[in-house]
Amino acid sequence: MPQSTSRRRNEFIDGPIDSYCAAHSTGPDELQIDLQRVTREKTGEAAGMQVGDDQALLMEILVRAMGATRAIEIGTFTGFSALAIAKGLGPNGHLLCCDVNEEWTNIAREAWNDAGVSERIELRIGPALDTLRALPVGVQFDFAFIDADKPGYPNYYDEILPRLRPGGLVLLDNTLQGGRVIGAEKASEEVSAIRSLNDFIVNDARVRVVQLPLGDGLSCVQKL
Numbered sequence: 001m002p003q004s005t006s007r008r009r010n011e012f013i014d015g016p017i018d019s020y021c022a023a024h025s026t027g028p029d030e031l032q033i034d035l036q037r038v039t040r041e042k043t044g045e046a047a048g049m050q051v052g053d054d055q056a057l058l059m060e061i062l063v064r065a066m067g068a069t070r071a072i073e074i075g076t077f078t079g080f081s082a083l084a085i086a087k088g089l090g091p092n093g094h095l096l097c098c099d100v101n102e103e104w105t106n107i108a109r110e111a112w113n114d115a116g117v118s119e120r121i122e123l124r125i126g127p128a129l130d131t132l133r134a135l136p137v138g139v140q141f142d143f144a145f146i147d148a149d150k151p152g153y154p155n156y157y158d159e160i161l162p163r164l165r166p167g168g169l170v171l172l173d174n175t176l177q178g179g180r181v182i183g184a185e186k187a188s189e190e191v192s193a194i195r196s197l198n199d200f201i202v203n204d205a206r207v208r209v210v211q212l213p214l215g216d217g218l219s220c221v222q223k224l
């Protein structure tokens, strides 16, 4: 397995330390590197939405360590984070991916086929809130990853938490919003939504949460 050549997105970690961590972390495999390249070629600047190598690997490791078999992702794009989750789930796992964009998720479908994980991934195209509200109400997930439109996060969290098993994890991406969550000044709709959700989660008696300065901020929430 190659070591990472660092395709990381850590806005808050000192460069040399980040490079050192990259050099001492397992790197992406050939298919993951290929998906990063195809995403850059076909989506241009939007490729910046992909999670970093380290975050993808962290999710893969967590999912595998939990023995998770049922997962959901809100915000799939070209399938890079979903591929990592699916690898962690193993052959008997099921990952429900939610996105609105056919063009981007067609790239994802190809990559999942090439990686031999498409059997364990179900993609639903449409607003994620509609998809979530159409799901049965009972517990049905071990792991969830939220990485879509920021104003939607509070609703996604509300819908997912009751469907998560005790001990299960919800990871939320971009919870530092480039640092703009700090301070009380007037903020964009995105920043305001994430600020109030961060405040809500840390006081939510149903969970334990650790917010990591990885990428643009990654909140790892465990349901009690």
Ligand SMILES: C[S@@+](CC[C@H](N)C(=O)[O-])C[C@H]1O[C@@H](n2cnc3c(N)ncnc32)[C@H](O)[C@@H]1O
Binding pocket: 049, 050, 051, 074, 075, 076, 077, 078, 079, 080, 081, 082, 098, 099, 100, 101, 104, 126, 127, 128, 129, 147, 148, 149, 152
């Ligand atoms: C940041 S990207 C996801 C990146 C992906 N997790 C990865 O690492 O490659 C956000 C995605 O959310 C999708 N999205 C935006 N609004 C949405 C909504 N209301 N419902 C479902 N998906 C949505 C976009 O189409 C986009 O693909």
